[in-house]
Amino acid sequence: MKHLQSALANWEGSSRKLDWSCSLIVASLVGAFGSSFLYGYNLSVVNAPAPYIKAFYNESWERRHGHPTDPDTLTLLWSVTVSIFAIGGLVGTLIVKLIGRVLGRKYTLLVNNGFAISAALLMACSLQAGTFEMLIVGRFIMGVDGGIALSALPMYLSEISPKEIRGSLGQVTAIFICVGVFTGQVLGLPELLGKESTWPYLFGVIAVPAVVQLVSLPFLPESPRYLLLEKHDQVAAEQAFRTFLGKEDVSRELEEVLAERRVQRNVRLVSVLELLMSPFVRWQVGTVVITMACYQLCGLNAIWFYTNSIFGKAGIPPEKIPYITLSTGGIEILAAVFSGLVIERLGRRPLLIGGFGLMTLFFGILTATLTLQDHAPWVPYLSIVCILAIIASFCSGPGGIPFILTGEFFQQSQRPAAFIVAGTVNWLSNFAVGLLFPFIQKSLDTYCFLVFAAICLTGAVYFYFVLPETKNRTYAEISQAFAKRNKAFPPEEKIDLAVTDDKMIGKPEPDSSTLDSYVKNGVV
Incomplete structure (x- = not known):
């Protein structure tokens, strides 16, 4: 009975500690709805109206030149329309540090909503204007929006959340990417906006989340870490902590950031080159690069390529395949929500390693079932199960954790440059998959999935041996976990280690009231 009472007391204490404030929930939902949701939506929205967009390109070309476009030119125009989104994303990633330094995370x-709204207007009006270039330029601008969003949003969420729920809050980014993909699939159905007369409205919808964020986010505070460490505004930072944490006593959180400010008092924001050359974060940078590369190169795009043909082989009528495909979007959302619920219990490391490990397993099985799908009537159904299992494995860990780790690995002065590195790898890998996958698929056919299985296995092995657990750890503690592998201790870690040694030999610690008074006076 005593053990039960103790367990209940511990559970109640942890529940109180993990309470989410209303402001924190609103900030995560509004921030993700106007950012990562749009990224996911633009990944899927071009699929359903593709035949109508190609017909529009052909009509516009014939109107200008007096003859239809040849098939090769039409294929090139469509490829540019799809891939230019990744090029815009790379541009957005490269400029986010410059914008963030001046405006901060929230602003x-x-x-960034200006990019989304202007892109929505260009693409929605392209058919009426009879100018297909407006659609291509709009896709590029949406890519810029996505590049900025996938850097600024994880930074903002990472900096406003207490470390106890930093993983769950960060997973909101991945959840809304999945919701965006699913929304694009639903609105693209013929009964809704996936018709020849209404496909421009699919792109006009982009303006709605942007406007919602534009009118809601100004009522929420800026990142308290940004206010204190970069703007040196302690009063505003303290008020922001109170708003986001939903409590008056924020001395512990303020003390943690003040300790970081004391170390970084004379440290400016580092450049990308300085980050890459720094011996103190060598393994952090390498881990982020490998994580983001595996995120894009793990083969999920190949899964979308094969989905319709596999469903057709299973005997599903062609007119019903778009509706069955919605199940993949639903699986994505459920797996991402599951990851957000368990990430603070299981940790980042098991979800990431387990996700890539399961993807390796199911890619191997899928290769066998696709090779043998004509040998038995039940084999295509096993292929469908493998597809859903691969999607669930990806979204339960690898689909969202890379963005969380990028925010957790680096100190405030290094974080913008780190997100530029992560974003550059992300978008270049995205572009490489779109460029190379048709050739891989043509040469290897169904065996192309073995390439992705090898990539997933490589990622799982690397994370098993290199990745430390970051759950419920401060930025300084995560940095210390990498210090031994880096064989270089930054100055702040030496200070932290010295403090730890003092505690170990029994030196007295200041009582809480004294510490609170120090914090109020800006002294730690």
Whole structure:
């Protein structure tokens, strides 16, 4: 009975500690709805109206030149329309540090809505204007929006959340990417906007989340870490902590950031080159690069390529395949929500390693079932199960954790440059998959999945041996976990280690009231 009472007391204490404030929930939902949701939506929205968009390109070309476009030119135009989104994303990633330094996290997200709204207007009006270039330029601008959003949003969520729920809050980014993909699939159905007369409205919808974020986010505070460490505004930072944490006593959180400010008092924001050359974060940078590369190169795009043909082989009528495909979007959302619920219990490391490990297993099985799918009537159904299992494995860990780790690995002065590195790898890998996958598929056919299985296995092995657990750890503690592998201790880690040694030999610690008074006076 005593053990039960103790367990209940511990559970109640942890529940109180993990309470989410209303402001924290609103900030995560509004921030993700106007950012990562749009990224996911633009990944899937071009699939359903593709035949109508190609017909529009052909009509516009014939109107200008007096003859239809040849098939090769039409294929090139469509490829540019799809792939230019990744090029815009790379541009957005490269400029986010410059914008963020001047505007901060919150106002970067707000200004980014201007890109989304202008892109929505261009693409929605392209058919009426009879100018297909407007659609291509709009896709590029949406890519810029996505590049900025996937850097600024994880930084903002990472900096406003207490470390106890930092993983769950960060997973909101991945959940809304999945919701965006699913929304694009639903609105693209013929009964809704996936018709020849209404496909431009699919792109006009983009303006809705942007406007919602534009009118909601100004009522929420800026990142308290940004206010204190970069703007040196302790009063505003303290008020932001109170708003996001939903409590008056924020001395512990303020003390943690003040300790970081004391170390970084004379440290400016580092450049990308300085980050890459720094011996103190060598393994952090390498881990982020490998994580983001595996995120894009793990083969999920190949799964979308084969989905319709596999469903057809299973005997599903062609007119019903778009509706069955919605199940993949639903699986994505459920797996991402599951990951958000368990990430603070299981940790980042098991979800990431387990996700890539399961993807390796199911890619191997899928290769066998696709090779043998004509040998038995039940084999295509096993292929469908493998597809859903691969999607669930990806979204339960690898689909969202890379963005969380990028925010957790680095100190405030290094974080913008780290997100530029992560975003550059992300978008270049995205572009490489779109460029190379048709050739891989043509040469290897169904055996192309073995390439992706090898990539997933490589990622799982690397994370098993290198990745430390970051759950419920401060930024300084995560940095210390990498210090031994880096064989270099930054100055702040030496200070932390010295403090730890003092505690170990029994030196007295200041009582809480004294510490609170120090914090109020800006002294730690």
